[in-house]
């Protein structure tokens with residue numbers, strides 16, 4: 241039976257247009273999902289939008305539309321961006337859908353019945369932007385939100401609370417027994433030291449000061465706290481507590497299904513403290529891993545809607561193609577660390593890895609096969625040249641470490657290994673100097689071996705990169721003359737795969753970019769991200 245894999249992105253606030261920071265998270269998750277599917281895992285990939293809350297209500301009012309109209313429009317923008325980025329999600333959950341709202345009400349009622357949620361009243365400092373309450377000490381004398389720095393409001397309202405202390409021991413036990421639950425590990429220590437050790441206060445899980453939320457059935461005037469609403473999307477989308485819960489059975493209830501949430505560091509606390517506790521209340525298993533990626537920064541700090549320093553993915557896709565943008569996102573910032581977007585790095589990365597390394601390898605090989613063999617790839621003749629064995633072994637080693645690194649969610653590292661293989665293949669050309677071999681009839685077997693080894697290595701490189709290069713990998717296979725049915729992952733181990741294929745000379749996969757000119761182009765895109773995004 242196929243192994244199972246369930247992966248999710250955070251569900252995004254449809255409060256303004258998505259930018260490259262959002263695309264970063266979804267693209268990396270997509271690359272993982274595609275990689276697993278390619279390798280035969282039964283995979284479910286979920287993304288969506290988090291549509292309730294005071295902030296959305298206020299933004300909609302400011303625009304003179306209803307909150308539903310407001311989120312309908314922006315949710316569409318997210319869906320369109322994912323289409324443009326070639327995101328392969330299996331479902332898109334919106335928290336205003338009946339399937340979600342009804343289930344959240346059931347979940348809330350269940351927690352009330354269990355006495356995990358109780359009615360009391362709340363006085364505290366509230367930040368509308370972060371949708372979070374803070375204590376007197378946290379907001380300081382100036383009464384500013386410790387997260388975003390905006391002024392907070394004093395609030396006093398009847399509210400439901402979630403009993404954290406009841407589940408904290410189980411949470412810590414889960415951390416202990418599952419050392420990779422929170423990855424990277426530094427993110428776990430942060431949770432324990434900053435939030436759990438000082439003592440977790442009960443979490444306020446209902447609101448009465450606004451109406452744009454899921455009504456609490458138990459008490460009129462209350463809506464469910466947006467984070468309790470949002471986090472449960474990971475199970476409501478699978479059909480939890482619904483008539484058809486087959487996906488829930490397959491991807492949540494089966495202990496052999498690996499469950500991974502990919503999130504940004506700013507929402508770690510919700511995913512690694514409250515979410516496992518909520519699941520504990522419901523008697524459900526917890527995810528295997530919460531992978532906390534870093535933030536994409538700009539020169540002046542975090543790329544964010546509120547700062548207005550965003551860049552949209554669209555103009556980049558339009559000019560450089562979706563694969564170049566996907567590759568940049570996966571490779572430039574080590575997955576798990578913070579990184580900074582700069583136009584120079586963007587152009588240099590595409591030139592060095594895609595144009596000069598992979599693209600060049602393909603071009604040279606196809607040209608030589610056309611020139612020396614009229615386009616037909618010679619059959620594998622065994623290991624003829626001194627370095628044939630080395631290239632074959634590196635190929636197998638790359639496949640093995642690619643799988644291990646991917647399973648460990650070391651996405652950037654996994655694809656860097658593939659680049660090492662492509663680079664080695666380029667050097668293999670220099671070492672064997674096929675142009676000299678071609679002049680010597682006694683070296684016919686040597687030349688045939690070089691061409692066959694190169695073509696086969698190119699297939700492996702293309703296949704391993706295909707979760708990122710969703711379009712160009714197909715173009716690469718076309719140039720190799722590889723029939724559809726031979727493009728499957730199992731064939732990465734087939735040493736005879738390319739024997740006798742007829743190559744097709746084509747356009748370069750990635751034309752080399754003029755750094756200076758392209759940097760100028762991107763700087764212009766950064767200056768006008770809002771207009772472009774809206775378009």
Ligand code: MSP
Nearest residue numbers: 250251252253261290470471503504505535536543
């Ligand atoms: N709605 C909540 C998540 C609920 S999940 C149950 C939310 N939405 S968000 O739209 O503000 O952010 C969603 C994700 O996008 C977060 O993981 C956040 O880290 C990520 N990013 C937003 N800006 C980003 C960057 N500049 N760089 C990388 N990721 C970024 O939080």
